Amino acid sequence: MNKLIPTMYVKNIENINYNKLRSENIKCLIFDLDNTLASYSDLECPERVISLINNLKKDFNIVIVTNSPKKRTVPYKKALNVEIISFAMKPFVKALKKIKIKYNYQKDEMVIIGDQLMTDILAGKNYGIKTILVDPLAEKDLKITKINRIIENRIINKYQKKGLFERGKYYE
Numbered sequence: 001m002n003k004l005i006p007t008m009y010v011k012n013i014e015n016i017n018y019n020k021l022r023s024e025n026i027k028c029l030i031f032d033l034d035n036t037l038a039s040y041s042d043l044e045c046p047e048r049v050i051s052l053i054n055n056l057k058k059d060f061n062i063v064i065v066t067n068s069p070k071k072r073t074v075p076y077k078k079a080l081n082v083e084i085i086s087f088a089m090k091p092f093v094k095a096l097k098k099i100k101i102k103y104n105y106q107k108d109e110m111v112i113i114g115d116q117l118m119t120d121i122l123a124g125k126n127y128g129i130k131t132i133l134v135d136p137l138a139e140k141d142l143k144i145t146k147i148n149r150i151i152e153n154r155i156i157n158k159y160q161k162k163g164l165f166e167r168g169k170y171y172e
């Protein structure tokens with residue numbers, strides 16, 4: 001029942017303790033795109049994301065795994081020059097498996113970072129890798145995400161009653 005509690009929970013990608021991840025021998029950062037790296041309205045990759053990712057490239061392999069179509073990712077591919085897997089169908093683990101095999105990682109060398117319990121965190125848990133939840137960048141969500149948010153809120157309310165997890169109570 002506590003399946004969806006993330007390994008870490010921080011406000012945004014800038015607040016992640018990347019030094020800690022490095023010291024834990026994490027080699028691959030798998031980022032969600034929408035509402036994690038940028039909001040839906042950011043058709044082009046924001047400057048702050050370009051500089052963060054370029055910095056992180058020195059220490060990690062960066063892969064973006066998104067459920068959005070390829071069209072959405074084209075400007076990001078151009079700006080960031082990292083591997084992007086689109087139509088990933090998270091919470092299915094296919095994309096994570098593909099990354100592990102391609103780079104010959106151990107599962108404990110990979111972490112998935114995203115804003116949704118029902119896709120990003122569940123995919124990570126299903127596959128057995130570390131998970132980092134961030135708050136969504138914007139209120140705006142796709143239709144399917146709106147449904148996921150309703151389920152997510154129910155789960156979070158349950159966790160909160162048990163003292164297991166609370167929105168805005170960050171931890172690493």
Ligand SMILES: [Mg+2]
Pocket residue numbers: 032033034035036114115116
């Ligand atoms: Mg997202």
